[in-house]
Amino acid sequence: VSVVVTGRGVVSSIGESPDAFFESLLAKRSGIADGIGACVDFDPETTMTPKEARRADRYTQLAVGAADQAVAEAGLPDGVDPERLGVLVGTGVGGLVTLQAECEAWLEGGDRAVSPHFVPMMMPNAAAGTIAIRIGAHGPGFSVSSACATGGHAIGEAMRMIDRGEADAVVAGGTEAALTGLCIAAFRRMGALSREGVSRPFDAGRDGFVMGEGAAVLVLEREEHAKARGAQIFARVVGYGASNDAFHITQPDENGRGAKQAMLATLKDAGAATGDVGYINAHGTSTPFNDKIETLAIKQVFNGSATPPPVSSTKSHIGHLLGAAGAVEALVLVEAVRRGVLPPTINYEQPDPDCDLDYVPEGPREAPGLELALSNSFGFGGQNACLAVAKA
């Protein structure tokens, strides 16, 4: 079954529409300030009523902001059987803003101080549930969670849902709002965050990731269904591969085994050869380990073919959106193949001998012949997802 993209939405620190976001990438804009990539311009009340917004954690508010754009662009829910319209939106950590606030309230005021909205705000499936309520989607609905690979798994599993015949269209994506003091402290204590507060993937001076927040949502649809109702098709989702490192709870396998396996599975799923791939949007977190091992894995996948295609990391612009990252990066692929242009890796200054691919550091690059692109997402827990997106 052929699966296409008929709607796109994003809330990011560098734009709250697909065009604004992608044009910011091309303009080498950064959304990072004071060491975090916050969506400072985001106003949940542009899409939700004040009461709805008050009863939703920020991670759900961001997801609804992105989903409303995607659903409107796709012209849904009209033209689709509600029981065949799914919602699959994941998060890495769920309603952490709410969790932290309610813990503080409970410690200070006891049981009575805990909000009756706490559970439905915090639970990791709240974003998917809220979106389904808003559009009357009665098909399959849930969230997936695989830390920093969540968005990739969500889009890939939504594609599978359509492939298995369980839905004609799925609102799919990832969302994250984890910029709380507790969570920032936790990642810092792991040594995962950049001390410098700069995301510089693949650069010799990279020293960790920068936390960001945001959400991206795509409407995936069975191609025949989309054509029958005259929907605009932006790109095709043609391959998905998932794997486990089964190595360490946070460190990537030092030989890149899981990453390589996910990329190869994706190519096989897409029926594509390595030579067909014109661009890779890297996981590219800017941690010393990830970028080195991802480079190694890409070289192993492309072993024997000419040279690997250009690779860039858009985390250099907006930081690491954890559970939203893979969904945002799937949108990057859609725009890259649609427009025939590759977004650059910014802040790349000093080459690292262990990272010796073409990272598109100079600025946006015209790629008029781009037909197929890959996006990598690797999560804590050793869980990996890779997506292949092709020109419509």
Place this chain on the structure above:
Amino acid sequence: MANVPTDQEALDAIREELANIKVPGAEQATADQTWADLDVDSLDLVEVVKALEDRYDVQIADGRLKSIATVGDAAALVQELTREKEGATA
């Protein structure tokens, strides 16, 4: 009995608490409106009840919640409980 709210005071207090949880039309709520009329669900009602308890320093037992179907019921309950409290401390 100075601390027992009048009908209007009790209604205004409930309107204020509904506005605090962003209920549309809270300022115009009337005594005969049900919670469903105001799109106030059971979770919202828990918040309203807690706010009223705090405001009047009374306790509304969970068992009483079933008896307050309308804004007016809640106002009457608040008056009843504050009256009881006044009686107890008089």
